[in-house]
Amino acid sequence: MLDKVAVSVRDLRMTYTSTKPVHALKGVSIDIREGEMLLIMGPSGSGKSTLLSIIGGLLTPTAGSVAVLGSEITRLRRKELARFRLRNFGYVFQGFNLFNAMTGAENVELAYNVRGIRGRRARKASRDLLAQLGLEEHANRPARDLSGGEKQRVAIARALAGDPCAILADEPTSQLDTENGAIVTNILSDLARKRGTTIVITSHDDRIRRGAEHVVQLDDGRL
């Protein structure tokens, strides 16, 4: 499983031109294999989030290419890219980005709903996912009442809805204490190992290193 390339990044360059040009990525190339957990480390401003955004189809690079499962996503139009993201990626955010007025289960259900899975099927699938992440008792609590660790586990469950080929996580442990940080790291590591999901994480949290099979360092836009 680990031999197949899931994401292929070639000579990626990104220049922001709002005031004076900022070269965020200066020719990044990397292959990420299926079921691999890749950790991209680097200081603030090194280009980690830019790289993750381009890999995840959220940002179009100035030059270079990204191919996911053989499809070059950097050539897709806006709408096609949105469809591609919906089918193939799950996202985990630093600030959780849950819908606070909804329960944990409803947050996950929504992720199924937007993929066309509705009603009882979506409810059952979301509860199963939450149970797998040890959250069955918290499924009916509003997201705003959950602890940071619980919120991030709900966010992971939401990212898993629709069975994506890759999960992209931006600083997933930065707002968590040591214990919860370890739980989240283990979950992500297990997903890669047991489900074969490709995991790409950006972080400057050394605790994640233990779970990652592949760690790269990004400095000043270069690996």
Place this chain on the structure above:
Amino acid sequence: MALCGIVFAVTLLTVQVALFSGFSNSTTLPIAESSADVWVCAPEMLYFEGTLPIAYGTVAKIRAIPGVARAEALSLGIARWRSPHDELALGRVIGFDPRGTLFNPGNSNRATVDLLRKPYAFAVDATQLHILDLRAGQSGVIGTLPAHLAYVTRGTQPIVSATFFYTSLETANAYTPSALSFFSPPGSAPPPLEDTDPIMYVLVKAKNPAASAQLAAAIQRSIPHVRALTRAQMLAATRDYWVKRTGIGFILSLIALMGAFVGIVIVGQILYTSINEHFQEYGTLKAIGVNDAYLYGVIALQATCMAVIGYVLSLALTFSIRGIAAERGVDILITPGGALLVLAAALVICIGAGMVAMQRVVRSDPALVFRA
């Protein structure tokens, strides 16, 4: 908070539309109260109060026309009122036949209307009592003649008109300045009308109300120098005059439009703020790959819920202030058409404002969620 703002904006719109409807309805009250199918008047008639006299003898001529079931006179004149405490007011004296069936202000019962058969007795709308400085059972003076309050009506006074004094044809004829030749010795009753006495309208009941347009045409052919209008035409002429030709109609239309405009701005601002507050959530959906139609659908659903809830609450609020306004003679009228119009406007305003506010989310960079 957002709902409060929407309720305020929709209430503003509802009250303005209801005020406009009430005003429009109020201008035609005397016509709406009559059961006449055809109104006969001078050719110069512009609206109910803006007309010239015709001779009382016209009533008899109209009664002779085939298809006429009943014809009654209605007079209208200007009178000066002096209250029991010598306070002055100008008013309109409306004379009709208390024994007739075609005009009955306030739909009073027969025994009550019969009170107007007494000389110098009149009825007036309850909202006018304080203007006339008058209480039940008191008397004043109209012109130089005594005037006794016989009974009080409700919902019979147009907001745009001077006080209507409802009385018998004979008393009205005596009160109005056109009857200068009439001299009333103290205690004597006014004499019956003669064929040459002035009246303003002949109210006609058709044998076949469905053919009132044909009857109006027949009357106009038979009697020279008069104009015959169906009830609908008479209503339209009076309403159009007040709504389209006077400053009052223009001002109320403008206020209703301003209400809609202010509503749009308030609701737009509220929804824009609300969407901004949830920008991160919408941005997350966009990052996940949700298409624009889904995002618009979410906001349309939210805006529809807000519009409907805001509309129901605004109707309740408007109904609650209706009674207070009615006591002051201001009619806040919520017609089914007006209610539907406000609902449609509330939906258009809320959904439209939501769509505009959603533009920021739709046009936003999905990568923003990784930079938050």
